[in-house]
Amino acid sequence: MLLWFLLLLSSWPLLTLTIAVQCPPASTQLVRDASGISQKELSYFTARKQNADRKLHEWLRKVTTRPVFPDSASKPPPWGDFELEWTTLPSVALASSGGGYRALLAGAGVVKGLDSTEKQDKGHGGLGGLYQALTYHAGLSGGAWLVASMASNDWPNITTLKDGLWKSRFPQGVFVPGTNLAQEMQHDALIREDVQQKENAGYDTTMTDPWGRLLSYQLFEGGITQSNNTLSNLAGKSKFKDHAVPYPIMTAILASSEHPCDISPSNTQIEMHPFEWGSWDEGVHAFTDPAYLGTVLKYGKPVNLAPLGKPECMAGFDDLGYIMGTSSNIFTFACSHNMSLSEISPLGAVVLEEMMPGSRAPNVHDLFASYINPFRMRYASKEVTHEAELLLTDGGLSDHNCPIWPFIQPARAKTVDVLIVNDNSADVNHFPNGTAIYNTFLRARKVGLTRMPTIPPPEKFVTKGFNARGVFFGCDEPDTLTIIYLPNAEFSHPSNQDTLKVQYSAEEIDGMIENGVKTARQGTIMPKGWDVCVACAIMKKSNARLSDICLECFNKYCFRYGEHKMFSR
Template structure:
């Protein structure tokens, strides 16, 4: 019997019993006593409290790292440092993992080790969002731990490959999860199945970590002890009601954090509590006696941030015509409804429906979200360049596939610079166009932007480059041999250290410490000459 046919029959037989046992479906809960929607006049009180408690720990760790690099560095008035990991599928996840490993004093012993402990924020989108979700959703183990206990096997037997669908019986349980969501009154889309398939590879625990919500990270020990940077995952919006199916470059950028979902962008300018995503709201108030929880399933959110199925657009084919894994995903959905092009999107009940401050989306009952890099801003910088967040330095690990060899060419971060100018976000330093990146080789080595302007954030650009492994893997590559997984991670460590360059940790420290305004070691003069753009 054909695999797809037998699978559909199995779903039909098992769905009703197993769906009742699923922990994926949203469930009613008592509404909180605090407002569910607020204006985006700053960061939330919860985030502010976290950052206040995190700051002294991050500052102490950053100071210790600076002193380790060069004892002449001052440790007073230290800046807030963030790390971002771009989109790019498993290529970005693995490269970004290597970058984290090289910064993490628990997991490496190189010149950059210890800087991760000094970070205040961490952001990811798409493949970078997978990395951040796997890291945070498993309570921030080391990269080595994730590699050996989860990723090596999961990536070698990726559930995004049709021949692997029944590994561990995952597909039957995933179908039950999706049917349970439908039974709860929330019609699933491709992103539900896709997110569950990814979660089995990224999250530990029964049924691919089905019990892990983004909001549940707030109860994890490394978060409650403020030992880790505050996590943010980004996505973008498509206004399908206007007759488009992919986002323009100036689309709204939404951010998910353990506390809130929303956007600082004009037209939305509001946030809601992440825990209660899925609740029906009107002008910020619940329309029912109860609110909903579990809609912020972490697998669904990491699937949202990497949803590129909108590129199928209005020509979304019939199930029989869909190739590869999408045929199997579509088969599950066909158990609940007739598929349309709307199944290409991650659907969220609009928390800003009829909310006065959200003029762009207040008439929409639903938000249709897609990959965070679909607006050609593949680095999740917008949340961190907001004036509401006092970030001083951002390490930008860009693993975009802009060139024919699947390496970055600077066009993604340049697009962010251009959109930041249009949005009046003046903290973004000047970024040159891709032609400059290519002609000056800025896409093949670290570069510091904003070195000499105290009004700007300093960006330390860390592009993917094949130092020790052919790291320009296609974004469409969804299965990695164990040797490929380890090779990609190791090469990511080289990206963080500039191929093990003996002077780079000092120069990285110079870029960060320059924000203090204090006297710097003499070695910084040469560093700035080498790495600072303009």
């Protein structure tokens, strides 16, 4: 399978238009310490929070204007109108896991199930409207494809993306960027023409470059030919400027330059979003402006000078396809599982050699995404201070397949209270068993991140049935996030598709997305009170007084920390 992957990709060089631009004023910091969220992110959150609170208020009123359970008609509602009017509402985010097209489509279904603009969500009750109340939406690998596809196309709803774009691209498969031979040859020529531009600019190319361009054709309306489609330019989208959408984040992991194939849950996590690119982790603990990725920096200052002697910066390196490709870079599987290229096939080495500029011999670094190190000679970034380049790969390879890490940082303690986690991992038979979220819990505990709630190990996870139904974590831990966990489960379609499946028919696209809708709703017919229980889980992070109805919800859906203290050791 991997050899087939390499052979197909060998025909597709990259398209990343990186150009020299004037640097920002000297007073502008290109690199900053990770001491809190940036002023730009804070400003976006502040404005977004006002819109999100209004939508959350509408949704909470909608789902609590009827009896919740069969015996609750005579009971008071979960909270009174006075409580709702005067309570500081929690901030809610969404994390979409990795898992290839399975994660993209199943995750899209969950978004559809939370979206008030979808036809089947209009009316009384349900979860429709909760997406409009989110402050953040993070994605990893296949989940990053979902986030990027929505953002690049200015956040249409899932039905619009599905019918207007995905159904015309996915049936051909990711390795056939065109609906006919002429279009395919045209795109091939465009990519081959532009690879030389990146090489002339002095950048190395790796497997991630053509991979990102192939994904661009699949997921962006403009496909391979779309210009200025960068991570930083997402901030110019109309819905982003109106603060009408959750702030998008994509994640990946940093590989060691000396032992890049040794990937474990302790690898540094990198987060990438319109305003910043970097890491909270101790080895880096810094962020840079993604608009200037590709600029050679030392001590946080540009090194190269333009002809007139002014500092020269580079722009365009943060191509959104390359960012997506970085988050979903599965090629590292070859070495992280102790497989050399020669063990895969002698042809594998030939394919890589043909992709390398000039006569440079291929090496293991070519399996990673390569970035000029913006933190070079920044001594507080001790893991990377002496590195000229940074090697990144798919975050799922470190067994943190759900992008929870950005939201358990102390810096976001006041911007996220509740996190909806849609887990589409492939732990057992391509269904999740809690391994990803448990590994994040263990890692968080090891490094002292106390906002991650207690998660049971996979064996207990499966015994309790948490791998197949919604569950709330953090109910009894007031200082942690509340996690509303939504695992991929089969409701109406076999949603456990292989991660490496790269071709989906129109019928399969519909089936996967509708099964994802049912994941959000927890059934073909939503269980009585599920939407209200989700509301209770959210409002538990407020100072509202909750009635016995919410207590019933917590008894039904909460993982009780007090009953399982053994798992917190």
